[in-house]
Every structure is written in C-alpha cells, then in structure tokens.
Amino acid sequence: MSIIEPNSLLSVPTGQLRILELPHTTEGADGESVYFSLVIPTYKEAANITKIVEILCSLLDEALNRDYELIVVDDDSPDGTWEVAHSLSQQYPQLRVMRRQNERGLSSAVIRGWQVARGQILGVIDGDLQHPPDVLLRLLHSIEQGADLAVASRHLEDGGVSRWNFIRRFLSRGAQVLGLIILPGVLGRVSDPMSGYFLLRRSAIVGATLNPVGYKILLEVIGRGNIGQIAEVGYVFCERREGESKVTWKQYVDYIHHLILLRRSTGKFKKIHFPIGRFLRFGLVGLSGVFVDMAVLYLLHDPTTLSLPLTRSKIISGEVAIINNFFWNDIWTFADVAMQQREWRQRLKRFLKFNIICLAGLVLNVLILNLVYNFVIHNAYIANLIAIAVATIWNFWVNLKLSWRVTQVK
Ligand code: GDD
Ligand code: MN
Numbered sequence: 001m002s003i004i005e006p007n008s009l010l011s012v013p014t015g016q017l018r019i020l021e022l023p024h025t026t027e028g029a030d031g032e033s034v035y036f037s038l039v040i041p042t043y044k045e046a047a048n049i050t051k052i053v054e055i056l057c058s059l060l061d062e063a064l065n066r067d068y069e070l071i072v073v074d075d076d077s078p079d080g081t082w083e084v085a086h087s088l089s090q091q092y093p094q095l096r097v098m099r100r101q102n103e104r105g106l107s108s109a110v111i112r113g114w115q116v117a118r119g120q121i122l123g124v125i126d127g128d129l130q131h132p133p134d135v136l137l138r139l140l141h142s143i144e145q146g147a148d149l150a151v152a153s154r155h156l157e158d159g160g161v162s163r164w165n166f167i168r169r170f171l172s173r174g175a176q177v178l179g180l181i182i183l184p185g186v187l188g189r190v191s192d193p194m195s196g197y198f199l200l201r202r203s204a205i206v207g208a209t210l211n212p213v214g215y216k217i218l219l220e221v222i223g224r225g226n227i228g229q230i231a232e233v234g235y236v237f238c239e240r241r242e243g244e245s246k247v248t249w250k251q252y253v254d255y256i257h258h259l260i261l262l263r264r265s266t267g268k269f270k271k272i273h274f275p276i277g278r279f280l281r282f283g284l285v286g287l288s289g290v291f292v293d294m295a296v297l298y299l300l301h302d303p304t305t306l307s308l309p310l311t312r313s314k315i316i317s318g319e320v321a322i323i324n325n326f327f328w329n330d331i332w333t334f335a336d337v338a339m340q341q342r343e344w345r346q347r348l349k350r351f352l353k354f355n356i357i358c359l360a361g362l363v364l365n366v367l368i369l370n371l372v373y374n375f376v377i378h379n380a381y382i383a384n385l386i387a388i389a390v391a392t393i394w395n396f397w398v399n400l401k402l403s404w405r406v407t408q409v410k
C-alpha cells in the first residue's frame with residue numbers, strides 16, 4: 001500500500017502499552033537492533049526540534065559510533081513538528097519519526113516510542129532543550145555500570161531548577177510529598193520522581209503493561225517495572241527558550257489519579273481504602289459552590305441589585321450552591337457510579353439525599369464551631385476552619401455511602 005523508503009514515518013503501534021523482548025533474529029534494515037534508543041516526545045516543538053536533533057546526533061555519533069537511534073514521537077502538532085523532524089531524517093540517518101493522530105499524551109507517546117525501539121537501552125528526553133543533552137553520557141555510563149534505571153535528578157547536589165518561582169517550586173515539592181504519602185514504595189526510591197529524563201534497560205520493563213494516565217512516566221516504570229539498582233545523576237533544569245510548556249492544572253489532577261491507580265494495582269496498601277481522588281474532586285466541587293453561593297448572594301442581596309433581605313437571599317444562594325455541587329459531583333466526582341444509575345428518578349433520589357446530607361452537614365458545622373470555640377481554641381476563624389474540615393469529611397463520607405453508593409455497583 002505505502003511506498004517503503006528508508007526514512008518513511010514510523011507506523012504507530014496499537015493495542016496494549018507493553019514493551020516486548022527484542023526479536024533474536026535480525027532481518028532487513030528495520031529489524032536491526034541498536035545499542036541505545038532515545039525517545040523524544042514532542043508537541044509543538046517545531047522551533048526546538050532541529051537544534052536538539054543536531055546536538056544529540058553529534059553527541060551520540062561520537063560516543064556510540066552511530067549505534068543508536070533517536071525516535072521523535074509527535075502528536076500531530078499543529079506547528080508541523082513531525083514534518084520538520086521528518087525532513088531532518090535525510091541528514092540524520094539515526095533519526096526516526098512517528099506521527100500520532102489517534103492518540104495523545106506524553107506518557108503514551110513515550111511508551112509507543114519504546115515499542116518501536118530496537119535498543120537494549122531505552123531512554124527519554126524532552127524535546128525543548130530543558131534537559132541538558134550532555135547528561136546523557138553520564139546516564140549511559142551508570143547503566144553500563146550495572147544500573148537498571150538511571151535518572152537525571154534536579155534534587156541532587158549538582159542539580160536544580162533555574163528560575164522557578166516560589167509557587168512552582170512549592171507545587172512541585174507538594175506533589176512529591178503527596179506521592180510519598182500515597183506511594184512511598186515508588187516515590188521513595190529516587191530523589192526526583194517527577195523527572196522526565198531517564199534511561200533504563202529494556203529487560204527491566206519487558207512484559208509489564210504500562211498505563212498512559214498522567215505526565216509522569218517514571219512513576220509507571222518504577223511502579224510496574226522490575227527495577228533493581230537505580231542510579232541518579234544531577235542536572236539543572238534549563239529555562240525554555242522556544243515554545244511553551246504544556247503543563248496545565250489538568251496534569252495535577254491526572255497526577256493524583258495516577259498515584260491512586262498505581263497504588264491500587266501494585267497492591268501495596270490495599271488495607272486503607274479512603275478514596276482520595278474522589279475526595280479531592282469533592283473538595284474542588286465544594287469550592288466551586290462557595291463562589292456560586294457568593295455570586296447569587298450578591299445578585300439577590302446587594303443594594304445595587306435586587307436588595308432582598310439577607311436571610312432570604314442566603315437560603316436561596318445556599319440552595320443554588322447545593323444544586324451546583326450536586327450537578328458537578330454527579331457528572332464528575334461520582335461519574336462512574338452515576339453512569340450506572342442514570343434514570344431521572346434515580347438522579348432525583350440522589351439529589352434529595354445529597355440535599356438532606358448537606359443540610360445535616362451545615363448543622364454539624366455550626367455545632368462543631370461552637371464546641372471548638374468554647375472548649376478548645378478561642379479563635380473563631382481557626383474554629384471555623386476545623387468545623388468546615390469536619391463537615392466536609394462528613395458530607396463526603398455520608399454522600400459516598402448513601403447518595404452515590406459505590407458498594408452497590410460491581
Ligand atoms: N507527544 C507528546 N504528546 N509530547 C508531549 C505532550 C503530548 O501530549 N505534552 C508534552 N509533550 C512533550 C513536549 O513537547 C516536551 O518535549 C516534553 O514533552 C515536556 O513537556 P513540557 O510541556 O515542556 O513539560 P515541562 O517542561 O513542564 O516538564 C518537564 O520537566 C519535568 C521535570 O523534569 C517534563 O519532562 C516532565 O515530564 C518532567 O517531569
Ligand atoms: Mn519543558
């Protein structure tokens with residue numbers, strides 16, 4: 001069907017995200033194995049790709065005498081990254097390019113790249129030059145010294161981040177701490193579990209079915225692979241010169257989801273079963289309710305708007321917030337349960353239960369506020385925070401058990 005030329009685009013593997021043993025027989029140019037396969041996932045990196053390919057090729061040509069391959073996996077970038085990369089492959093025979101049109105996401109891009117890789121050593125590096133290429137040689141050396149996995153780390157002595165602001169540092173560290181709590185057996189093994197720059201032996205990951213959720217493919221490798229010795233090499237995460245980061249708030253949600261999935265399937269902490277992901281979603285929805293409540297209160301009560309009496313306004317705004325929260329919890333927080341019971345009567349029933357439970361939560365809130373204020377800490381705001389926290393847990397737990405009954409659906 002297609003014209004086979006030496007540097008045509010790689011076809012995209014389908015099916016499970018699993019890396020296989022290399023075939024022992026080497027037939028034809030495509031079947032030839034190489035020593036090292038480095039995947040460069042890209043999305044909108046047209047301004048960087050030429051430079052990084054040039055740097056990597058000159059580095060690796062010298063170090064490995066061309067016994068390597070670079071695999072660019074591009075998700076059909078609108079800036080034509082894959083086309084630019086493909087046009088380079090004449091000049092750099094070690095370069096192979098995959099254009100994915102039916103699948104998206106950083107983690108699955110890396111895994112698809114490894115699936116077509118022909119090397120015994122597999123690796124990944126960002127395509128935006130934020131990962132200094134020369135660190136590769138030290139990573140390779142570590143693998144040669146016997147490590148199954150060699151990770152470039154920002155948190156070693158000679159590592160760091162260049163110009164991150166406080167918030168970004170805080171979020172990055174916060175994510176790590178959260179991960180350590182949920183999955184100490186995985187995140188505790190390396191100093192920089194968020195690293196997207198590492199090498200591993202193919203044999204350490206052969207046969208494991210990987211999961212594409214989340215941005216953090218390293219967690220997947222450590223969690224599901226068969227990793228013995230791990231080495232780390234410090235590096236400084238450079239600033240981006242061209243293009244922009246694809247990290248959005250969604251990655252934080254995905255990250256938490258990813259931790260939970262890994263924890264479940266690695267089965268290390270089966271006993272404690274608090275649905276953290278759901279709880280966080282529930283909390284976010286609750287927060288959205290605060291804004292709805294405020295906005296409605298303003299519309300009804302403010303002298304410049306309807307200027308209705310305060311209590312009447314508050315009852316309405318509170319109820320609108322409850323409706324808002326129910327809506328989002330039903331289509332997001334508990335979507336999986338709601339999908340099994342989607343008739344309008346069933347929804348209405350859930351809504352009524354939710355309403356009653358939230359009202360009870362409000363009563364509990366007031367009670368606890370008074371108790372804490374009078375008997376524990378004589379500070380209304382701290383007491384209120386504690387009351388809100390308890391009421392949130394109450395609301396969540398009772399709604400989980402009664403409104404969206406997980407135990408009912410198998
Ligand atoms: N194919 C594909 N598909 N590539 C993607 C996608 C995607 O959906 N999203 C991002 N990429 C590519 C980018 O083009 C870039 O080459 C690399 O993945 C990293 O994406 P950035 O958006 O630049 O991420 P970052 O700079 O914020 O974070 C990086 O550094 C972290 C700290 O070391 C990533 O490498 C993280 O994985 C890493 O943990
Ligand atoms: Mn980047």
